[in-house]
Amino acid sequence: MKLELLNKKINSDEIYGALVIPKFDIYDPSGIKFYSKTIPSGDLIYDIENIIEDKIKNIKIKDLDLNQESLDKLITKVSLNTYSISETISEDNNSNLEAKKSSSDMAWGLGYFNGFLIYMFVFIYGSFILQSVLDEKSSKVVEVIISSVKPFQLMMGKVLGVGAVAFTQILIWIILAVTISTFTSTYFGYDGSNSVNEVMSVQENSDQSKEIVFGIFDMISSVDIKKIVITFIIYFLGGFFLYGAFFAAIGSAVDNLQDASQFTLPISLPIIASLMFMAIVLENPDSNVSIFLSMFPLTSPILMMARLTFGVPDWQLLLSIFLLILSVLFALWFAGRIYRVGILTTGSKITYKLLWKWFIMKNY
Known part of the structure; x- marks a missing residue:
């Protein structure tokens, strides 16, 4: 589903938020973003990051031999970028959606x-x-x-x-x-x-x-x-x-x-x-x-x-x-x-x- 369509659903309160996960290196995950109309609570962000980290850990278990060095590589820290979606009206009365980074x-x-x-x-x-x-x-x-x-x-x-x-x-x-x-x-x-x-x-x-x-x-x-x-x-x-x-x-x-x-x-x-x-x-x-x-x-x-x-x-x-x-x-x-x-x-x-x-x- 396209991001613009997701943002419209977020702005109209059809969904609370959208988690966008691009292709990434499992040993260096980056670019994961969460879009929502209001700033999400810290608990929600923490839970999402933990779920993603667990998924990556399971992938690594299958990808690596389970020796000590491999086990050390299983631990992955995920940082989730959050964005607030808001609707603005331009001078020509056109409605635009803006995504601003939130914390x-x-x-x-x-x-x-x-x-x-x-x-x-x-x-x-x-x-x-x-x-x-x-x-x-x-x-x-x-x-x-x-x-x-x-x-x-x-x-x-x-x-x-x-x-x-x-x-x-x-x-x-x-x-x-x-x-x-x-x-x-x-x-x-x-x-x-x-x-x-x-x-x-x-x-x-x-x-x-x-x-x-x-x-x-x-x-x-x-x-x-x-x-x-x-x-x-x-x-x-x-x-x-x-x-x-x-x-x-x-x-x-x-x-x-x-x-x-x-x-x-x-x-x-x-x-x-x-x-x-x-x-x-x-x-x-x-x-x-x-x-x-x-x-x-x-x-x-x-x-x-x-x-x-x-x-x-x-x-x-x-x-x-x-x-x-x-x-x-x-x-x-x-x-x-x-x-x-x-x-x-x-x-x-x-x-x-x-x-x-x-x-x-x-x-x-």
Whole structure:
């Protein structure tokens, strides 16, 4: 079957991927390629390489006399080149398929980095909100401020203020990363995009160092950096407002950090669990568990960012964002009802029963 036909089947989701094995020397196998729409997991690549190595080993057993020297030659290391298939629309509205070299290891590392970055920012700046609300409440400053603004407005101002600081820091990092990426691409003079035909026509005798450099850029270009940056901002803001609202509610309810610990633990558990599940999601990003965790609003800011580098269907991404937005609106409403009562309440023993009483209280 021709490669172009296989790529069409891959792009239309008729098949997950295609393994292309050319004729090769069993003592020096090379040129084996795997094409897929999304970046395959490291486990899949490892399994394919092991299967091919075992097949080659069996061929060698028949080809060689089984003395010690021959047995030493049986061990063969296979390196599988992976390519991501994507559809692009040219200026004349023609549809073209592009194959870009991908790397499961790079996708794994980038996915973990993105997820951990979201985890770090949400946890750190969420704690800042808690501490800031506690400081205002303990210093009685809030009693003066509350006479001029509504409690919900005060809470939103606190969350937005800390969020603006966090977003500014992230924006500086993004600008720095884009600047470095643009500079390196311009310096090397390579945009990383190759058509399917160009990939198949690479000269075998090309300079090795040049091939390595171009291969690295190919792997980087297989990841949609623009999409990742935009999605990162969306999930950071969503995760921050979701957890920030809960931290603000806790800060308004308690009188000191010691009292806050019993309430911060249940809120922090989904964030911590996301970090624990991240390795599982990265090893098998298309499993049902991974899909569910990347949809669930309390874990999606971290785990969807981890999955994104491997390639996620648009409908899953949009549904995950939609559910996150709904959860943020609910969290702000829920936290606001507790904040309006808790911010002016001191000296009470705070329990979950009391928080529920504040939540359902009317005309306060």
